[in-house]
Amino acid sequence: MGVCKEQPGVRVALTGNESIARGALEAGVAYAASYPGSPTAEVLGTLAKVAGEFNLYVEWSVNEKVAMEGAAAASFTGLRSLVVMKADGLNVALDFASALALSGTRGGMVIVVGDDPSSHSSVREEDSRNLCKALHLPIWEPSSVQEAKDMTRAAFDLSEQLKLPVVVRCVTRVCHASGDVELGELTRPERRPVFGRDDRVITFSIQLHAQLEQKLSRAAAEASDSFFNGYSGPANARRLVIASGPSAMYALEALDMLGLAGGVGVLKLGTTWPLPETLLLNYLKNASEVVFAEEVEPFVEDNVMALAAGHWNELGSIKFYGKRSGHVAGPAGAGIGELDPDVLAGSLAKIFDVPWAGQTMLTSREAEELLGEKMPGRELALCAGCPHRASFWAIRTALELDGREGVVLGDIGCYTLGIVRTGYYLLQTMHCMGAGVGIAGGLGKLNRFGFNKPVITVVGDSTFYHAAVPALINARYNRANFMCVVLDNETTAMTGHQPHPGRQTTATGGPADTVYMEEIIRGLNIPYAISDPYDVDATINAVCDMLQLSGPRVLILRRTCALAAVKGKEKNRVYVDWDKCIGDDCGCGRFCSKVFACPANIWDAEHGKARIDEAVCNGCGVCATLCPQQAIVVERTVE
Amino acid sequence: MSTFVEPLNIIITGVGGQGNVLASQVVSVAAAVAGYRVVVGETFGVSQRGGSVMSHVRISKDKPYGPLIPRGRAGVIAGFEPLETLRVMVNYANPDTVTIMNDRPNYPLGCLLGEDKYPDPARIEETIRKLVARVHRLPATELAKEAGSPLAANMVMTGALAGSGLLPFGREYLTATIELLFKDSVRDLNLAAFELGYRQLAG
Numbered sequence: 001m002g003v004c005k006e007q008p009g010v011r012v013a014l015t016g017n018e019s020i021a022r023g024a025l026e027a028g029v030a031y032a033a034s035y036p037g038s039p040t041a042e043v044l045g046t047l048a049k050v051a052g053e054f055n056l057y058v059e060w061s062v063n064e065k066v067a068m069e070g071a072a073a074a075s076f077t078g079l080r081s082l083v084v085m086k087a088d089g090l091n092v093a094l095d096f097a098s099a100l101a102l103s104g105t106r107g108g109m110v111i112v113v114g115d116d117p118s119s120h121s122s123v124r125e126e127d128s129r130n131l132c133k134a135l136h137l138p139i140w141e142p143s144s145v146q147e148a149k150d151m152t153r154a155a156f157d158l159s160e161q162l163k164l165p166v167v168v169r170c171v172t173r174v175c176h177a178s179g180d181v182e183l184g185e186l187t188r189p190e191r192r193p194v195f196g197r198d199d200r201v202i203t204f205s206i207q208l209h210a211q212l213e214q215k216l217s218r219a220a221a222e223a224s225d226s227f228f229n230g231y232s233g234p235a236n237a238r239r240l241v242i243a244s245g246p247s248a249m250y251a252l253e254a255l256d257m258l259g260l261a262g263g264v265g266v267l268k269l270g271t272t273w274p275l276p277e278t279l280l281l282n283y284l285k286n287a288s289e290v291v292f293a294e295e296v297e298p299f300v301e302d303n304v305m306a307l308a309a310g311h312w313n314e315l316g317s318i319k320f321y322g323k324r325s326g327h328v329a330g331p332a333g334a335g336i337g338e339l340d341p342d343v344l345a346g347s348l349a350k351i352f353d354v355p356w357a358g359q360t361m362l363t364s365r366e367a368e369e370l371l372g373e374k375m376p377g378r379e380l381a382l383c384a385g386c387p388h389r390a391s392f393w394a395i396r397t398a399l400e401l402d403g404r405e406g407v408v409l410g411d412i413g414c415y416t417l418g419i420v421r422t423g424y425y426l427l428q429t430m431h432c433m434g435a436g437v438g439i440a441g442g443l444g445k446l447n448r449f450g451f452n453k454p455v456i457t458v459v460g461d462s463t464f465y466h467a468a469v470p471a472l473i474n475a476r477y478n479r480a481n482f483m484c485v486v487l488d489n490e491t492t493a494m495t496g497h498q499p500h501p502g503r504q505t506t507a508t509g510g511p512a513d514t515v516y517m518e519e520i521i522r523g524l525n526i527p528y529a530i531s532d533p534y535d536v537d538a539t540i541n542a543v544c545d546m547l548q549l550s551g552p553r554v555l556i557l558r559r560t561c562a563l564a565a566v567k568g569k570e571k572n573r574v575y576v577d578w579d580k581c582i583g584d585d586c587g588c589g590r591f592c593s594k595v596f597a598c599p600a601n602i603w604d605a606e607h608g609k610a611r612i613d614e615a616v617c618n619g620c621g622v623c624a625t626l627c628p629q630q631a632i633v634v635e636r637t638v639e
Numbered sequence: 640m641s642t643f644v645e646p647l648n649i650i651i652t653g654v655g656g657q658g659n660v661l662a663s664q665v666v667s668v669a670a671a672v673a674g675y676r677v678v679v680g681e682t683f684g685v686s687q688r689g690g691s692v693m694s695h696v697r698i699s700k701d702k703p704y705g706p707l708i709p710r711g712r713a714g715v716i717a718g719f720e721p722l723e724t725l726r727v728m729v730n731y732a733n734p735d736t737v738t739i740m741n742d743r744p745n746y747p748l749g750c751l752l753g754e755d756k757y758p759d760p761a762r763i764e765e766t767i768r769k770l771v772a773r774v775h776r777l778p779a780t781e782l783a784k785e786a787g788s789p790l791a792a793n794m795v796m797t798g799a800l801a802g803s804g805l806l807p808f809g810r811e812y813l814t815a816t817i818e819l820l821f822k823d824s825v826r827d828l829n830l831a832a833f834e835l836g837y838r839q840l841a842g
Contacts, residue, residue: 002668013664013671015681144703145678177706178664179678180671249705257709341709359711360730361770367729371766375726376755378747381689383656417688421748568825593751599689602746603753615780615789616656616745 004050008185015178016148016170017042020112023152024082025050027108028187031057031074033067035466036495037086038121039175040114044084045498048507054188060498060507063433063466064089065096068111072100075109075165076201077193080156084112087126088412088432092467094131097165101136102203102212104163108156111137111167114175117295117338121172121494123412123430125337127297129272132167136212138219139167139273140228143248145179151228151270153184158222162215169272171295173246173338220274228270229279236286237265239352243293244269244300247339251293254344258354275303284308284315291351292322295338321351381422384600385562385618388415390533391487392423393596393626394557395456397536398543406454406547407443411436411468413460414494414561415487422597427458434459434467437484441471444480444552454547455482462492462500464517475552476524483546484554486517487533489561497564521554528554534622562618572619573635574600576610580631583608592623592632646699647807648708649800652727653719654745655692658793661820662717663694665797666806669816670698673808680706689748691723698807715805717796719779720745721763728770736771739799739840740764741779741792775799775840782835791832798836810837 002012003022014022020043024032034044044058051058057074061067064085071081085093090113097111113132116122132139140155142148148170155166223229232252233240241264243251248268255261267283269276272294284290284304292301301322308315321327323335327350330336330343342358349356368374382389392415399406410418410427411434418427429439440457459468464486472484492498499505501515521528527549531542539557546555584590592601592610600617603610610631612623624632649666653659663679670677680695695708713731718724718740728738742760749755768774777799783791794817801810817829 011671011674013668013677144705146703173680173706176681177679178667178681179703179706180676246705246707249703250707253705253709340707341705345709359709359733361711361732361734362729364729367725367766370769371725371758371762373756373758373762375722376747376749376757378654378689378691378723379749380655381748383688414688421752422689590753594753597748597751599746599748599751602751613745615743615792 003046004053005183006186008183011180011182013178014145014181015042016145016175018046019145019149019181020152020168020170021046022181022183023149024110025054026149026184026186027153027156028080028189029056029082029156030079030191031071031081032084033059033061033070034084035061035064035067035089036492036498037089037114038495039116039172040084040086040112040170041495041498043112044507045496051508058507060500062501064093068093068096068100071109072105074193075105075107076199077195078107079191079193080108082110082112086114086122087116087128088122088124090128090131092433097135099203100165102208103201105159105165106163108160109165110152110155110159111165112152113167113169114172115169115296116172123416123432125296127299129169129299130297132169133273136216137165137167138162138216138271139169140270141169141245141272142174143245143268143270145174145177146181147228147270148174149181149184158219162219164212164215171245171338216274220277223271223274223276224278226271226276229276230268231265231283233265234263237283238286238288239264240283240287240289241266241291241293242269242300242304243267244272245295247293247295247344250339250341250344253341254348257341257345258349258356260348260352260354264352269300272300273303275307277307280304280307281311281314284318287318289319289321289351291328291348292320293328293339293344297335298323327351379422380417380420381599382414382417383562383618384598384616385620386414387489387533387557387559387562388418388423388487389596389598390536390622391485391539391557392418392426394533394536394539395485395543396424396426398540398547401540401544402454402547404454406456409436409440409455409457411457411459411463413463415458415460418458433463434471437468437471437475440482440484441475441478441480444475444482445478447481456485457482458485458487461486461488461490461502461517465501465515469520472524472526472552476526480552481550482552484552486554486556488517488556488558490558491561491564493561493564497561517556526552526554528556530556530558533557533559534620536622536625562620566618570637571617572621572637574612574617574619574621574624575633576612577631577633578607578609580629581609582629583610586629588628592627596623596626598623644714646697646702646704647715647805648713649696649698649715649717650708650713650727650731651694651696651717651719652723653692654723655689657719657745658790659692659694659719662793662797663696665813665816665820666696666800668819669808669812672816673812675699675807676701676703678704678706691726693727715739715800715803717800719792719796721760722758725763725767728767732771734771737773737803737805738767738771739775739777739796739803740767741796742776743778743780743792775803777836777839779836782839783832786831786835787828791828794829794832795836798833799840802837802840804841
């Protein structure tokens with residue numbers, strides 16, 4: 001594994017997330033905790049694999065707040081600790097984070113936050129920098145895979161120096177990128193946690209606020225000399241691009257594409273908060289036109305403009321271009337979506353008035369004219385064999401049988417795809433981890449106003465532990481009337497199959513004290529039942545039966561994620577017996593492909609029969625149980 | 640061997656679940672071991688759930704690049720699926736782009752539901768031939784089945800990429816990477832798949 005190679009100076013290919021993990025190892029991290037979330041899920045997974053070798057404590061925590069509290073504890077004893085989350089996770093941890101900034105830390109503590117511009121795998125493209133600024137925490141932003149490592153390593157030093165957590169804010173294009181990384185020295189410090197009787201870490205004094213501001217002033221003073229801020233371009237540039245994160249790389253390439261590389265300076269900020277004021281003023285004093293390139297919100301932009309306003313008499317007239325002026329904008333508009341070399345080339349061409357027509361050979365429409373037909377889009381789909389598809393089908397069918405127009409609420413996980421066609425558009429709300437159960441609780445109290453529809457909320461097993469339990473306690477206590485369906489695929493599937501408290505193993509593969517969800521539910525005195533979603537008929541009956549009850553109740557639909565189930569195993573072979581499939585004469589309306597809509601169920605137009613795509617099929621056999629002609633055959637190799 | 644144009648921009652495209660990420664990982668690890676600067680822009684997470692996926696691989700002798708290839712600047716497009724190959728070409732190809740395409744369709748949900756029609760793969764190939772000078776079509780999924788599993792189509796395509804002669808380093812760097820990343824029967828399967836793909840293009 002590249003991340004544990006000893007030779008400093010050697011170049012190995014790492015992903016951005018592995019690079020962060022390597023940086024933490026080089027810094028001598030002792031304690032790492034996280035709840036999995038894209039784009040940062042693989043940081044902790046990487047550390048978990050080498051935990052034994054480096055004598056680390058690595059845990060998947062139940063949620064991000066608990067993860068941060070644990071990492072802070074390690075820091076209080078003088079150990080170096082790392083906590084990793086996505087932007088949404090920082091929201092969960094925010095309450096503790098704001099207190100932790102005040103109390104301060106001891107051993108270096110780094111908070112890695114992954115933002116997801118363009119929402120590639122998130123419900124929102126939140127820019128966590130504004131939150132981190134509100135928390136009074138320093139923010140560093142790597143622009144490359146190499147910097148992800150170097151910054152993580154150095155952030156531990158800064159944290160220790162300031163006695164304050166430091167945020168390394170990464171975007172998807174860094175976390176999920178990979179590239180050659182020059183390794184540094186690994187350290188294996190001796191670890192001796194100390195928390196004496198006189199040690200106190202308490203956030204209860206207005207003085208702490210003053211101290212926090214002083215820490216930030218020190219960070220600002222150091223930032224101007226930081227190795228992570230860099231300039232390339234002509235001396236005393238009048239035209240300047242100020243960029244952070246991968247946008248700095250895009251800006252350089254865009255200027256090159258426009259033929260402006262020699263005439264425009266690029267100031268790359270790695271330390272984006274607090275601003276490196278001296279450094280910035282030094283470049284601003286020569287500049288007359290300044291462009292901002294960053295993702296997603298105008299964070300550097302607003303803060304640099306505020307800095308310039310405070311120094312207007314030294315700086316003279318500067319024209320600022322960015323999201324506020326509307327000049328730096330992708331197809332979705334200024335401040336919406338990620339940047340790339342093309343977006344910046346288009347923006348810079350307009351700002352600096354140089355010709356640029358883009359570089360595509362043809363448009364989609366021209367391609368379709370050449371092709372002579374439309375290019376169909378490709379929407380997201382639950383995987384072949386996904387137990388959620390069977391669960392959604394059963395819930396949908398049960399609600400039709402029930403006939404009271406029941407509502408279905410959603411949550412965060414693979415099953416979020418219940419909002420789109422692959423999940424039969426079943427879900428009517430979707431917000432954040434655990435929100436579906438709380439919202440169901442609210443709807444479940446509206447009977448007195450005449451709201452009598454049955455309410456179902458679906459939640460995943462990992463989400464159940466993360467955020468659903470308090471809402472269930474609330475529902476029991478207040479007698480809310482709804483049915484919670486736990487779509488239990490026995491893993492955190494969306495982010496790559498990490499274990500959770502309901503599993504038998506921990507992050508590092510060691511034995512866990514499993515917390516069974518049934519025990520929690522029993523402890524709450526909530527009635528529950530369990531069904532296997534692959535047994536569609538039984539599951540429809542279970543949903544129908546439970547819809548008749550009142551008060552809070554839970555139905556666990558348990559079946560291992562189809563991808564996890566077949567990993568490293570021979571799959572069941574599923575095929576259509578063409579002697580039995582009677583095609584469009586059946587009257588089923590091509591149920592397997594058109595209605596149930598599993599991507600492995602395809603249609604053979606030439607023969608007018610259903611077919612299974614063996615390259616896609618995961619062998620669950622659910623379609624075989626639903627085919628009215630019983631034309632689908634399952635040859636079982638796994639159970 | 641064609642001449643190495645700096646940087647070599649490769650786009651590997653397909654559908655979530657086809658093994659894009661592994662293919663780009665094999666290429667990038669091999670490039671790094673061979674002493675090149677390499678960066679791969681990748682998106683995974685929700686996008687792996689049956690959607691279009693794309694990896695941008697950029698190989699340079701000595702210069703670091705950003706993780707995204709600008710429009711119209713792909714040197715090579717390796718398409719694991721015909722429709723996705725064409726889709727990526729619209730945005731990233733130029734007349735000199737070398738295209739390597741698996742001929743096996745993977746049907747989008749809209750096509751399964753009968754709302755959209757999947758274009759005839761032969762027409763897709765014909766269209767691509769009108770756009771770029773060099774196109775290699777191969778039955779990567781069938782070859783992968785021959786090697787032992789249709790899932791190894793990604794390694795067939797990686798082999799084809801090596802066989803195209805466009806990579807600035809030898810195939811041994813790629814096979815060594817496969818040997819490093821996989822174990823036991825999966826390693827053998829992937830090496831066999833790689834070999835079949837390599838031979839398709841290298842002859």
